[in-house]
Amino acid sequence: MQKDNLGIKKADLNKVPFKVRVRPYLIVAPSLIITIGIMVPFVMAIWYSFTNYSFQFPTHRFVGLDNWVNMLTSREFWNALTVSLLYGLFSTAIEILLGLGIALLLNSLNNWLSKVLRVLLVFPLMVAPVTATIVWQLMLNSSVGIVEKLFNIFGVYNFPWASAPGTALMTVVMIDVWINTSFVILLVLAGLQSLPKSPFESAKIDGGSAWFNFKNLTLPMLKPSLYIALLFRLMAALQEYAVIFALTKGGPGDTLMSLSLTSYQKGFKFQKFGSAISFILVLWLIINVMAKFIVKRQRFAQRQASGLEE
Amino acid sequence: MNILLIIYAIFALFPLLWMVMISFKADTEVFTTTFIFNPTLSNYKEVLLRSDYVRYITDSLIVSGGAVLVSVIVGVPAAYALARYNFPRKEELAFQILSFKFAPEILVVLPLFMLYQKMGLYDSYIGLIWVYQLISLPLLIWVVRGYFEDISVEIEYAAQVDGYPWYQIFFKMLIPLIKPGLVSSALLAFIFSWNSFTFPLILASSKVYPVTVAITKYLGTDTARYGNLAVAATVSALPAIVFALFIQKHLVRGLSFGAVKG
Secondary structure, eight states: OOBOTTOOBGGGGGGSOHHHHTHHHHHHHHHHHHHHTTHHHHHHHHHHTTBOOOSSOOOOOBOTTHHHHHHHTOHHHHHHHHHHHHHHHHHHHHHHHHHHHHHHHHHHOOSHHHHHHHHHTTHHHHSOHHHHHHHHHHHHOTTTOHHHHHHHHTTOOSOOTTTSHHHHHHHHHHHHHHHHHHHHHHHHHHHHHTSOSHHHHHHHHHTOOHHHHIIIIIHHHHHHHHHHHHHHHHHHHHTOOHHHHHHTTTOSTTTTOOHHHHHHIIIIISOOHHHHHHHHHHHHHHHHHHHHHHHHHHHHHHHHHHHHHO | OHHHHHHHHHHHHHHHHHHHHHHTSOTTTTTOOOSOOOOOSHHHHHHHHSSTHHHHHHHHHHHHHHHHHHHHHHHHHHHHHHHHOOOTTHHHHHHHHHHGGGSOHHHHHHHHHHHHHHHTOTTSHHHHHHHHHHHHHHHHHHHHHHHHHHSOHHHHHHHHHTTOOHHHIIIIIIHHHHHHHHHHHHHHHHHHHHHOOHHHHHHOSSSSOOHHHHHHHHHHHOTTOHHHHHHHHHHHHHHHHHHHHHHHHHHHHHTTTTTTTO
16 A cells, blocks of 8 residues: 555545645645646637637637638648658657667767767757757858868769758758757666666676667667657657748748648738647647557556566 | 767767857858868857847846746645655646646647737746746656655655654755756756747747847848857857756756656
8 A cells, every 4th residue: 555755545545634635736736827827728729720810800700610621621731741740750760769879889888988978969959959950051051061061072062951842851850860869868878777787687697699688678678768758759849840940931832831830820921820720739639649659658668667677 | 889979979069069160250261161260259249249149148048047946936846746645646647747848839829929918928028937837847847756756755754753844854854855856957947948949939029039039030131140140059059058067967867757767
């Protein structure tokens, strides 16, 4: 039977005075009240997605499913959805694989280089995504960029980083990878440091190959951390706004018009607020479903990993 | 193996080096991509003394600092309650708080824009500090909760038996014990608030102008002044990088969000 700090058994909870029972709720309440500010606009948002609300004309009327039908039948929506999903999947996949690899390297090479890099490799995460994008723009610039000069050596001139539809997505994904791989490295390092020593010692005696040990020992025990990395990166990448906005504002054409950018543009540039909300509600729905799924897998992996520990 | 690490390190660190280098280049040298040049402070003088950039930095400091302060005041007790008390729906509540971090920023910000205009919070410090809670509060609660869980309940019992009132136990005993976690999560929350872009872009316009939004101004209107742009980028990244060096020791532990030990 679990006990709390008052030494009360769960079964006795009903005998506890009301004053004591509400105490934890009272302590948590201020945080909830502050963050609940978000719930008010959220409920408003659902309502406005069924109206023709616009910032210009404060009066609005109920238009039923118009916004939703228009959205689902528009090419714009399916393009935005595709851009968001491609951006989210590509950048998350690269960040997790690269971050896992680098963290394993940092952990296994216990030399001065890995010790110094553990400190330095955090830096990209500390630079605001907007700033990071601007720095990359300086480097990719076709007249003054250092990358351009580097490419010239290999006979490639005016490589169209963000200016051609074929390469724009690749460019924003590269910048996202630059910013956020550090985050995965940190999480995986945290996971690696918490691994128990004994299974690895007995594996050493058994003389399994490095790959065998990784697949059967490290990876299963690292899964909880990897799922957390996946959760945070995928959620953030699906709604990424700053990098695309700073690099191309969604262009060229509509190549990078993700759900976030389309929604922002509809709301503020075209003053179609109700329609803007329906776009972003779809994103919220996707994120919610994915988060629930990943959290479920994470908890399962967690239980499995702790079973391994015993 | 070392060589793989070095290749990645170049990819991760070179852009920052390049940014700092350009910030010291005179306008005539910006267009040469050499590593040897006469460093000059002219860009720094231009940006820091002859533009409003210092004001933007101050705004960022007020908003991010204010957000973290509010988060610490309401978040630390909440983290304690979530770590120590057993109460119905505790895990759901904890997850609910974390889930605020996953809400699409644009979704929050579009309706909030209207609400803020009606409440007079648009383009105000309080308005931004409030919405920044979505960044700082869940992070702080989750990290600090993990630290509270690490402290043995027994020492609290002992202090209770010795007749210490709860506030003395909390402030004199528990707070010092969770200090490393509190400091690192507060600094992390500060950094993420400092780096936030969508919230200030939509909820502020002239009276409050954090650096992340201000920097896009350099990009749009001043495209030829790369030196100034590099200074703006360097200066805005500096506080976070300095803080990162401070919290390096606790960062790995802090970012595990209590997930690793479950």
